[in-house]
Amino acid sequence: MKKLSVIAIADHREETLHQLQELGLLHVRPVEKPATATAADAAERVRTAQRALALVETAAHEHAATPPAHEDAAGDGATLVDRVLAMEAERAALKEKHTQLTQRLADLAVWGEFDPRRVGDLAAAGITVKLYVCTPQQMPEPPDGCAFEEVERTGHRVAFVAMSREPFTLPIPEIALPDAPPSALAAQAEDAAGAIARLTGGLAALNARAAAIRAHITQLENDAARARARDALAGVGTLVCLQGFCPVEAVPALERAAAAHGWGVLVEDPAPGDDVPTLIRNPRWLRPIEVVFNFIDTFPGYTEKDISGVFYLFMSIFYAMLIGDAGYGMLYLAILLAIHVKLGRRAPTQVFTLLYVFNVTCIIWGALTGSYFGIKLPATSFLNNLIVLNPADTPMMMKLCFVIAAVHMTIAHGWNAVQMMNSWRGAAEASWILVLWGAYFLANTLLLGKPFPPVMYWVSGGGIVLALVFSGTLVRPLELLQFPFKVINFFGDTVSYLRLFAVGMASAAIAQAFNALAAGVDLPLALRIPLVLVLLVGGHALNMVLGPLSVLVHGLRLNVLEFSSHLGQEWTGVKYDPLRRR
Structure with missing residues (x-):
């Protein structure tokens, strides 16, 4: 990235902002001062229009068939937004009235008419x-x-x-x-319900003009972006200056625009304290993982590492182990395919690609462990030939978690060691790998009862000494005091990966419990079938809801906390978001 200062004539500030927005290259440097009323109003108008769009889409979804558009659907995007909000305000008032009347009628029911x-x-x-x-x-x-x-x-x-x-x-x-009289109140409630239904139908009809509302939202977003950039302008006499950042390869294009429009441009390298945005250009196959970073609104700092590949690989593994069931993976996949077909070209490609990869990985893991909706496979099933891991073998599954932990964190320290290979810190990072594998064998000893290999006393002990020497901790008293806790933390982080087995086992236990409850129903057939269906559908649906939540909690944690802390990644980045026309 390069830091740029664009200087223009103050009287041409609006024209300059429009031209920079058309260019779409300059990430405007944020300002410390609070947003002006103009910028705040622009942002509020965007939120209001987005709310209007959500209202018509929701109303259309509530109707089996969207009513045809009528004369009320005429007008531009701004007019439509105003009309939607007015209709919603009227509908909200009617809903409140209907609720009050319904409650009043319930209170008066005991007295009759x-x-x-x-x-x-x-x-x-x-x-x-x-x-x-x-x-x-x-x-x-x-x-x-x-x-x-x-x-x-x-x-x-x-x-x-x-x-x-x-x-x-x-x-x-x-x-x-x-x-x-109560009968009159009931008539009022019925009239209110009818008016609510008509207004909802009117909102659904306006969904036919959703494209106009979206175009209006885009225009408002462009206005809001310019308002934020306007806040960042610094004025000196008859000149204004706008600072920002852009990729090195984009500098010539910006300089050509400056020559064409009469701007002055100062190009500099970012200073150490600058809040430089992060621009990550992943190959096409890696782009789906950007969905996760955008979802949690977390990005690596400008000087930090891009871990997209490692994150993608291990997040897929964590998803598979935490869901842990091929049957669930197939159901998720079927639901995704149905939604994808329904949305057609409107479907976000990267989101669906990411979820396809996750669930295919889940199906593979479920097949390798023989997990299908918590059902024990018949001995004659061909699916038994695919099983290579027994999830009921607790020691083996725990050891697998420790191996994943050691490999995952070894990648972190190895990456650092390679990057710092020309300094003593690189040797320190390599030394921590020895400590890490010592923690791995210690976990096997303390939790699985395996004998601690004698050679690991020398390996892990030597790693501790080398890390102490090469990291320079000996000459920094505060770090020296914290050093023992850092060593202990290697063991704690290794054991933390047991969550992959524990959560997956809990999910399997829930599935098996509901299967057992359904199998144990002893009622007449007419009652047994619906009750069994409720137990099976309800139990497995609950598991399918809890599964993705566990991925968000535990899968993200292992990547964003455990792995990142060993890598030294602080996720302090700001995504490169230039002033551009949307």
């Missing part, structure tokens, strides 16, 4: 009538001259009418009379 005006007529004649609901324990004694008429009594509620020719009060809350 009555006309509240008759209560007013009785009051005019000197007879006070009040409605009450309380628990049997709260039921008061009637005051002198007051009569109670119970309308309903249950184990937890008493509804009664209190009547008297004299004013009276009771120590329990009074039920407020409605403004109209």
